[in-house]
Amino acid sequence: ESAKQQLQSKLSALKSYSAVFAQTVIDAKGQVLQQATGKIRLLQPNKLFWEVDEPNENVLIADGISLWHVDPFVEQVVAMDQLAAVSNNPIVLLAQPDSKAWDEYSIAANESGDKFTVSTSSESSQIEQLVFVFDGKTLKALDIIDRQQQTTQLIFDDIKQGAPISTAIFKFSLPDGYTLDDQRNVAAGD
Amino acid sequence: CVSKPPLSQQSVNTLAHQKLLHQIQHWQIEGRIAYLEGKEKHSANLTWQQKKNDLELDLRSFIGTSVLHLEQNSNGATLEMDGEQYQDSRAEFLLYNLTGWHIPVSALSAWIKGEIKGNETADFAKQGWLSSLNYAGWNATFSGYRNVNNVPLPHNIILSKQQKRVVIRINQWKIKQ
16 A cells, blocks of 8 residues: 555545644744644644644634634635635645645655655645654544645644544634635635 | 733833843743735735844745745845745845845834833833834834733734834744743
8 A cells, every 4th residue: 555545545434633832933944933723623634723822823714615714813814715725725635635736746655554755846836845754543643744845844733543533613604894815716706 | 812911901111121121141032923015915824033133024824825035134134935945134124125025124013022222112001011102104003911921912913104004913822931
């Protein structure tokens, strides 16, 4: 079984995933630039909720059609087509183990088969590599390395896999007072 | 996670405070920055390290990926963005030419501490620290003063010039001396 198949089967076994995360951003010289915490909810085949806590408050919602980035600091929401957004936002791939967007990525696994390095050569992607770390079936950590060799380390905790998740959390509604920067070309209604 | 010190209750002698701020030559801030012009709104996570006149400025997306990295030292300024590297004499020019963001970077390296360089028209709060200034068409307001190494430093800075606004919210100050 290829590394890609192994990773895709591990990810599709997630079905649903809920966890809190500790995020550390480290620059190419190894300096810690920022630390944050947040939570992730994921419901296959293509729904994702990603929230970063104060003081870096931000929310990303993938409802299966559109990707909504809610930024309270400027009271603005940016909407993008989910499929188009995957290229510079492979986190969304987490929710889509069988999407053909995976073809753009080459995947290598370590011998023990619990660490998968997903790399892309496509110039358009801001992210160069994702490193998934599993403990058995459980997704424990994710590293995101971008083209400036900056690394975001995400360590997950309070992990629940396969448990029911209410879909309400993936429903987006524009907070009042916020402006919408709609970058979707497919004007799909909700 | 980083918790901010409480708002400063201390009041200062303005001149002494300005002198203290001027002596802070090696510092780092981490926070949020927004650039607003007309209907356009841009926002990023920010880390700014300054050592005398050398600066390193990192803008990141909330996922942590780099938006841009800007450096200024004695031999000029470099900006890295989308895998490309650009050079120029001054950080402001590079930032403006490549992003359209009009940010007075070198003046801000003093203003961000609540320090005036000398020829600004400035107002001071009753506590003695800088509350606002005007210079070269820029208006800046300073608030959220909290003690860092028992020096009150601003944590909210808003700069505006015509239709442009730069909003900086500092989550953490680090004084490196």
